[in-house]
Amino acid sequence: MSYVHPEYLVxxxxxxxxxxDPNVRIIESDEDPLLYAIGHIPGAVxxxxxxxxxxxxxxxxxxxxxxxxxxxxxxITNDTTVVFYGDKSNWFAxxxxxxxxxxGHNNVKIMxxxxxxxxxxxxxxxxxxxxxxxxxxSAKEADKxxxxxxxxxxxxxxxxxxxxxxxxxxxxxxELLHMPNYPQEGAxxxGHIPGAVSIPWATAVNEADSTFKSADELRAIYEGKGIKxxxxxxxxxxxxxxxxLTWFVLKxxxxxxxxxxxxxxxxxxxxxxxxxxxx
Amino acid sequence: xxxxxxLQEIVDDFASMSREEKLETLxxxxxxxxxxxxxxxxxxxxxxxxxxxxxxxxxxxxxxxxGGIIFYADIPPQSPTVRGLASILLNGLNGCTxxxxxxxxxxxxxxxxxxxxxxxxxxxxxxxxxxxxxHIAITSIKTR
Numbered sequence: 249m250s251y252v253h254p255e256y257l258v259x260x261x262x263x264x265x266x267x268x269d270p271n272v273r274i275i276e277s278d279e280d281p282l283l284y285a286i287g288h289i290p291g292a293v294x295x296x297x298x299x300x301x302x303x304x305x306x307x308x309x310x311x312x313x314x315x316x317x318x319x320x321x322x323x324i325t326n327d328t329t330v331v332f333y334g335d336k337s338n339w340f341a342x343x344x345x346x347x348x349x350x351x352g353h354n355n356v357k358i359m360x361x362x363x364x365x366x367x368x369x370x371x372x373x374x375x376x377x378x379x380x381x382x383x384x385x386s387a388k389e390a391d392k393x394x395x396x397x398x399x400x401x402x403x404x405x406x407x408x409x410x411x412x413x414x415x416x417x418x419x420x421x422x423e424l425l426h427m428p429n430y431p432q433e434g435a436x437x438x439g440h441i442p443g444a445v446s447i448p449w450a451t452a453v454n455e456a457d458s459t460f461k462s463a464d465e466l467r468a469i470y471e472g473k474g475i476k477x478x479x480x481x482x483x484x485x486x487x488x489x490x491x492x493l494t495w496f497v498l499k500x501x502x503x504x505x506x507x508x509x510x511x512x513x514x515x516x517x518x519x520x521x522x523x524x525x526x527x
Numbered sequence: 528x529x530x531x532x533x534l535q536e537i538v539d540d541f542a543s544m545s546r547e548e549k550l551e552t553l554x555x556x557x558x559x560x561x562x563x564x565x566x567x568x569x570x571x572x573x574x575x576x577x578x579x580x581x582x583x584x585x586x587x588x589x590x591x592x593x594g595g596i597i598f599y600a601d602i603p604p605q606s607p608t609v610r611g612l613a614s615i616l617l618n619g620l621n622g623c624t625x626x627x628x629x630x631x632x633x634x635x636x637x638x639x640x641x642x643x644x645x646x647x648x649x650x651x652x653x654x655x656x657x658x659x660x661x662h663i664a665i666t667s668i669k670t671r
Contacts, residue, residue, distance in 0.1 A: 280582075281645075282607035285554045298646050335605060363605075 249463050252503025256496070257460070258357045260366050263331060267291045273324045273380075277344035278334045278363070279489075287373030289333070289366065293322045293380070297340045297489065301347050309511075315351045316387045323380025326353070333359035333366065337450070337458040343492040346509055350395060352388025358496065364458040394495070396482045396508035398516060398523075401441060404482050405524065410475050411444035412483040414494045415514065419486070420446040422527040435518030439525040441484070445473045449490040452497045466502055477504040484510035484517070530635055531627050534619030541639035549644040556618070557611035563601045574601065577652070577659045582606035584613065584656060588663050595622040596667065598660055608645055612653040616660060625664040631657065 251257065266272045267290045274292040276284045284294040295301060300318060301309055310318065324330060330348060334341035338358055345356045359366070367373070396404070404411055418424040422438035440446070451469050453460055460466070475481055481504055483491040488511030495509040517523055530538065541549060567574070567587050574585035585601040598617055602610045620628055633654060641650060 280606050280608045282550070282554055282557055282611065283605070285550070286557065286604075286607050 249467070251463050251501045253500040256357055256500040257360050258331060259360050260369055260371060263289065263333070263359050263366075264371060266331075269329075271327070272329045272331060273322060274331045274333070274359075275322070275341075275344060276334055276363075277332055277340040279336045279340050283335055283363065285375065287375055290372060290374045290376075291378050292333075293378065295322070295344050297343055301344065309347055309350070312351060312387045312390065315347075316385050319353070319385035319387065320382050323383050324353075324385060325383050326385060327355065329355050329357065331357045331359055333362045335363045337364070337453045337493065338362040339449075339489045339493055342496045343489045346394065346492045346495060350391050352391060361457050361459040368457060393506070394499075394508055396484075396510040398510075398512055398520060400508070401482055401484070401510050401512075401517070402523070404480070405441050405443050408443050409479060410481045411441055412470075412473075412475055412481060412491070412494060412498075413440045413444040413446050414449040414483055414485045414491045415440075415446075416448055417446060419514070420444075422525075435486075435514050437518045437525055439518075439527040441517060442524050442526040444484075444526075445475065447473050447475065447494070449485065449493050452494065460497065460501060463501060466497055470498065470502065477502065480506040480508065482508045482510050484513040486514045487511070488513045530631060531620060531623045533622075534616075534631065534635070537615055537619050538635065538639055541641065546643045549639075549641065553608065553611035553644065555611075556614040557607035560602065560610040560614045561599070561617075563599055567599055567601070571601075575659050575663055577655050582609045582652075584609060584652070586656070586659055586663060588660075588667065590667060591622070594624050596625060596628065596664060597621050598663070600656075608649055609652055612641075612645070612649065613656050616653075616656055620660060625667055628664040629661050631661070633657065 263274060267274065274289050276288050276292050276294050277297060278284060281296045295318065303310055330353060332341035332345045341358055341362060345358060348356050413420050420440045447470065452466060481498060483494040485491040488509055491509050491513065495507050498504040498507045529535065544552065570587060571585060574587045577584040577586060582602060586598055588596050588598045590596055598621055600613050600617060602613055636653065
């Protein structure tokens with residue numbers, strides 16, 4: 249079988265041939281925000297998960313109005329095809345895509361393989377920061393069908409419905425409070441949400457070039473762990489970035505109709521008073 | 528306790544910069560990050576890992592005849608922020624004595640207001656690099 253929604257994925261060659269397409273905007277979204285300045289795909293703009301997409305005060309994303317301002321400044325209209333790519337197998341590219349979808353921008357794609365594949369193919373990277381004419385952009389009301397909040401997660405857990413923990417095995421077991429080799433980010437308890445199955449995000453990508461695994465391989469991985477397309481699935485990690493990638497895989501590559509990303513993730517759950525935890 | 532002169536200058540520079548200038552300066556530090564000298568290329572087992580960083584960071588040092596320590600770091604180019612931050616420490620502390628390095632307060636960077644330019648997680652890594660430089664310095668004192 250092939251991906252259920254292959255239109256959400258483009259390859260590096262497609263991007264290379266659309267760098268000057270006025271109906272396409274290429275957006276780099278990285279874990280390391282300085283990468284863009286070191287060199288990016290010609291014509292690409294940057295959105296940073298932290299300084300661009302987060303609410304400046306609360307732990308939340310931009311408001312609808314703030315999102316409209318960002319969209320306007322990068323010169324996209326409601327019809328622009330927006331292609332995301334980034335480092336770390338597109339973690340933060342998927343995170344940015346998810347947020348664009350949250351505010352109703354549905355014409356979005358991931359560049360399969362991200363920065364790593366582009367670099368490996370020795371394609372051009374430039375330092376020139378493009379500027380685009382500001383647009384009038386009108387976002388839709390936030391689409392809460394793709395975002396899970398803690399109360400919904402608790403209900404999902406109590407009802408024994410599918411929860412996917414995409415963190416590393418040691419974070420899942422509670423042995424570590426953070427990713428291996430990553431610093432602790434402020435969770436006071438270790439373990440996982442009761443009933444969650446462990447399917448680390450990295451199982452979805454090919455290590456060599458950061459591309460997604462085939463539809464058959466992906467289906468075997470998720471169905472093999474009991475995560476099927478019927479009913480609602482909630483994915484979480486530590487701050488919601490790795491689980492955005494899993495959300496993208498389940499929703500678009502495998503076509504599960506109802507998948508939510510829990511962006512509060514372990515940095516919320518592991519600190520939440522009275523929240524049940526399993527080890 | 529005063530900081531080594533070069534490090535103090537870097538701290539003062541950053542303290543006076545806008546957020547954009549801080550980012551530009553970090554990029555400049557990242558781009559001038561020195562490659563690991565050839566003689567250390569097969570020394571990974573003898574290098575000190577910095578697990579606090581989000582990236583594989585390895586440190587090694589050499590002692591100068593006058594007692595100063597020179598640090599070298601191996602950090603992949605895919606992590607310019609970490610390279611930039613480590614570069615600040617290498618520039619600020621290379622050539623200092625073990626005692627000077629050990630005396631650098633862990634919160635020396637607070638006046639730089641780096642938090643407005645880089646995430647808190649990366650600052651953990653920054654502190655981690657300093658802590659491991661101190662560890663190398665202490666180990667050098669014990670073995671000299």
